[in-house]
Amino acid sequence: MEIIEKAPAKINLGLDVLYKRDDGYHELEMIMASVDLSDRLILTAIPTDDIIIKTDNGFLPVDRKNNIYQAIDIMKKTYGFTQGVEVNLKKNLPVAAGLGGGSSDAAAAFRGVNRLFNLGATLEEMAKLSVPIGTDIPYCLYGQTALVTGVGDRVTPLSHPMPQCWIVLVKPKISVSTPRVFSKIQVDSLSHPNIKAIYHAIENQDYQEMIQHLGNSLESYTMEVFPIVKYVKNKMLEFGADAAVMSGSGPTVLALCKKRSRAVHVANALKGFCDEVYLVRTLNR
Numbered sequence: 577m578e579i580i581e582k583a584p585a586k587i588n589l590g591l592d593v594l595y596k597r598d599d600g601y602h603e604l605e606m607i608m609a610s611v612d613l614s615d616r617l618i619l620t621a622i623p624t625d626d627i628i629i630k631t632d633n634g635f636l637p638v639d640r641k642n643n644i645y646q647a648i649d650i651m652k653k654t655y656g657f658t659q660g661v662e663v664n665l666k667k668n669l670p671v672a673a674g675l676g677g678g679s680s681d682a683a684a685a686f687r688g689v690n691r692l693f694n695l696g697a698t699l700e701e702m703a704k705l706s707v708p709i710g711t712d713i714p715y716c717l718y719g720q721t722a723l724v725t726g727v728g729d730r731v732t733p734l735s736h737p738m739p740q741c742w743i744v745l746v747k748p749k750i751s752v753s754t755p756r757v758f759s760k761i762q763v764d765s766l767s768h769p770n771i772k773a774i775y776h777a778i779e780n781q782d783y784q785e786m787i788q789h790l791g792n793s794l795e796s797y798t799m800e801v802f803p804i805v806k807y808v809k810n811k812m813l814e815f816g817a818d819a820a821v822m823s824g825s826g827p828t829v830l831a832l833c834k835k836r837s838r839a840v841h842v843a844n845a846l847k848g849f850c851d852e853v854y855l856v857r858t859l860n861r
């Protein structure tokens with residue numbers, strides 16, 4: 577039997593860093609949503625006791641350094657299935673981009689083996705298991721517009737999806753290390769987006785209100801180290817985006833546009849500055 581799972585990109589409409597915890601992690605408040613740009617995983621059971629990952633992306637590790645491997649391994653240890661698993665990963669999302677690609681792949685692997693072997697694990701149970709592998713995985717397991725708190729481990733789905741719009745994702749040609757960003761930020765000097773305002777705007781399906789409050793506490797640090805990120809955001813606004821904000825720890829910046837024609841214009845204009853430009857839609861969930 578073959579199981580197919582999609583692994584959509586996540587975006588941060590709001591990311592607030594509240595404080596540094598005693599365990600070294602940061603307490604966060606985020607509004608996250610998913611867009612229709614996805615990796616695809618095909619999982620099959622194999623008779624040997626192995627976890628085999630095959631991918632069209634030659635830069636990704638396929639051993640236990642890969643989040644997919646770790647997700648299947650922890651499910652195997654917890655639920656004790658005896659067969660091995662082969663995963664074919666079609667990679668469409670940019671890597672180390674702030675779009676949660678690795679986390680979404682891992683979440684798809686959790687859901688996939690759960691279905692493949694009828695393990696009966698709930699999203700909540702898998703979310704708990706996933707946190708040591710990556711703090712964006714709990715959100716990716718749910719995959720719907722949500723308020724995400726704690727270190728990323730507490731996911732509260734909103735009762736409405738984010739208002740429909742077009743989104744231009746632009747990833748400058750640099751890699752940002754999330755651990756490095758978190759280790760360098762001075763929490764006292766960060767800006768704090770109004771997460772509750774974004775939350776209420778989405779619940780009221782008020783696009784104009786929502787875009788006024790987009791924000792990311794990590795943006796100023798990443799922009800200082802990588803000025804191209806600020807440049808991209810400014811260009812998006814200059815070319816008519818309704819709003820623009822960096823996703824996660826970066827470097828991807830997202831531009832929101834209610835009108836498709838405007839989004840196409842922003843995407844085409846940005847292609848002159850960056851290779852990786854994607855025009856996507858919100859997922860209606």
Ligand code: C5P
Pocket residue numbers: 600601602603604708709710711712726727728754755758
């Ligand atoms: O999401 P992930 O688990 O890959 O996070 C990478 C690193 O980012 C963590 O090891 C930690 O240093 C930092 N981090 C943090 N606070 C969070 C999430 C991540 O300090 N809430």
